Amino acid sequence: MAVFANRTSGSQSSLREANLARIVEEITRFGGLTQVEIASAAGLSTATISNLVRELSDRGLVETRKVVRNGRRAFLVTLVRQTGIGIGMHIGQRSLRIVVGDFTHKVLLAKHLPLPEMHKPDTTMQRGVELIYEMLDSLGTDISEVVGLTAAVSAPIGLETSQIAVPGILPGWDDVDIKGKLSESLNLEVHVENDANMAALAEFRDGAASGIENFVYVWADYEIGGAIVSRGELVRGVTGLAGELGHFQVDPLGMICKCGNRGCLDTVVGAPRLVSLLSITHGDMTFQDLVDNAAGGDPGCMRVISEAAVRIGQAAANLCISTDPEVLVVGGLLTNTGDVFLTPFRETLHRLIFPNALDPIDVIPGTLGKDAPAIGAMIRSLDAAVPAPTAGSSQRSDAGRGDGGA
Numbered sequence: 293m294a295v296f297a298n299r300t301s302g303s304q305s306s307l308r309e310a311n312l313a314r315i316v317e318e319i320t321r322f323g324g325l326t327q328v329e330i331a332s333a334a335g336l337s338t339a340t341i342s343n344l345v346r347e348l349s350d351r352g353l354v355e356t357r358k359v360v361r362n363g364r365r366a367f368l369v370t371l372v373r374q375t376g377i378g379i380g381m382h383i384g385q386r387s388l389r390i391v392v393g394d395f396t397h398k399v400l401l402a403k404h405l406p407l408p409e410m411h412k413p414d415t416t417m418q419r420g421v422e423l424i425y426e427m428l429d430s431l432g433t434d435i436s437e438v439v440g441l442t443a444a445v446s447a448p449i450g451l452e453t454s455q456i457a458v459p460g461i462l463p464g465w466d467d468v469d470i471k472g473k474l475s476e477s478l479n480l481e482v483h484v485e486n487d488a489n490m491a492a493l494a495e496f497r498d499g500a501a502s503g504i505e506n507f508v509y510v511w512a513d514y515e516i517g518g519a520i521v522s523r524g525e526l527v528r529g530v531t532g533l534a535g536e537l538g539h540f541q542v543d544p545l546g547m548i549c550k551c552g553n554r555g556c557l558d559t560v561v562g563a564p565r566l567v568s569l570l571s572i573t574h575g576d577m578t579f580q581d582l583v584d585n586a587a588g589g590d591p592g593c594m595r596v597i598s599e600a601a602v603r604i605g606q607a608a609a610n611l612c613i614s615t616d617p618e619v620l621v622v623g624g625l626l627t628n629t630g631d632v633f634l635t636p637f638r639e640t641l642h643r644l645i646f647p648n649a650l651d652p653i654d655v656i657p658g659t660l661g662k663d664a665p666a667i668g669a670m671i672r673s674l675d676a677a678v679p680a681p682t683a684g685s686s687q688r689s690d691a692g693r694g695d696g697g698a
């Protein structure tokens with residue numbers, strides 16, 4: 293990331309680098325600005341801006357063209373358009389979701405495959421690869437246009453290894469070299485990330501948390517995931533396990549969890565447990581049925597979801613007390629039930645996080661829906677492919693980076 297030199301040394305050249313970075317940041321924010329507008333935003337003279345813009349143009353980062361603004365001729369400065377597409381692949385407990393999108397983060401195509409319980413890594417990845425080729429084909433493009441792929445996996449991912457860091461959480465996938473296998477099959481740069489982290493990245497860059505630099509994210513879905521964004525960056529911890537909300541202990545005498553611990557939140561509100569609570573009254577039902585019935589007003593299903601919301605809210609409150617965020621963003625299938633989930637979740641948080649605090653933490657539902665992890669993974673792929681015009685100049689552009697070597 294040596295597009296701009298370090299801006300902290302205080303020398304004349306680092307001041308110049310800081311100004312260059314500042315200009316790129318302003319253009320990124322507004323899409324395109326005239327030199328006069330940049331001068332005004334940056335608080336510098338138009339002569340200085342003209343000089344700096346020429347340097348950015350020489351470095352291949354921006355392009356200029358003549359336009360008329362308010363009846364006067366002006367130079368419009370825009371970022372050089374990036375071409376290529378990125379792929380996000382969400383490998384969940386029971387589904388595989390793939391999104392393909394371009395550098396504006398526009399999703400060009402999204403596809404979904406249901407997966408059997410205890411799905412096998414080789415079969416699942418092979419089906420994913422075939423689906424990617426089909427999707428590219430129907431978009432009239434091919435793999436040569438793809439700049440990278442990120443797999444967002446429903447398990448904690450080790451920072452150093454890019455592999456599942458806690459055995460047993462995604463059964464059958466321990467020790468699988470997801471990065472190696474996918475990059476070999478597709479001949480692409482591949483990254484592997486935790487799904488809740490990628491959903492948080494998506495909501496931060498393009499969704500409910502846009503412009504909010506400090507938030508806690510809760511992925512309330514088949515299992516419960518959590519993520520922390522602080523000062524515009526994902527907090528990953530030393531090994532990559534930060535914010536694993538599903539494995540907060542909530543019942544010391546509860547069931548043994550897949551992680552080996554006892555009474556984790558996932559054992560209490562994970563999909564299999566919630567569905568099992570209705571076995572006598574509702575017979576065999578899927579997690580999707582449970583959510584649909586609750587949204588449709590079925591009293592038993594509503595009761596199960598609203599009580600789960602309280603348990604998840606209790607654990608999320610602990611995460612909020614540890615991190616002191618501006619807001620909490622919540623996504624995942626459980627939020628499809630609207631107020632059935634959100635009202636008790638919000639009430640629990642407000643009851644448990646310093647009830648006397650002057651400014652209670654806002655709870656806002658995510659806006660990107662079920663594809664949030666895959667969209668975040670797509671953004672991660674695109675970020676990794678760009679020599680980041682704003683790298684070093686904006687913490688925001690760094691969110692999602694930091695998988696050890698980035």
Ligand SMILES: [Zn+2]
Pocket residue numbers: 538539549550551552553556558
């Ligand atoms: Zn656990």
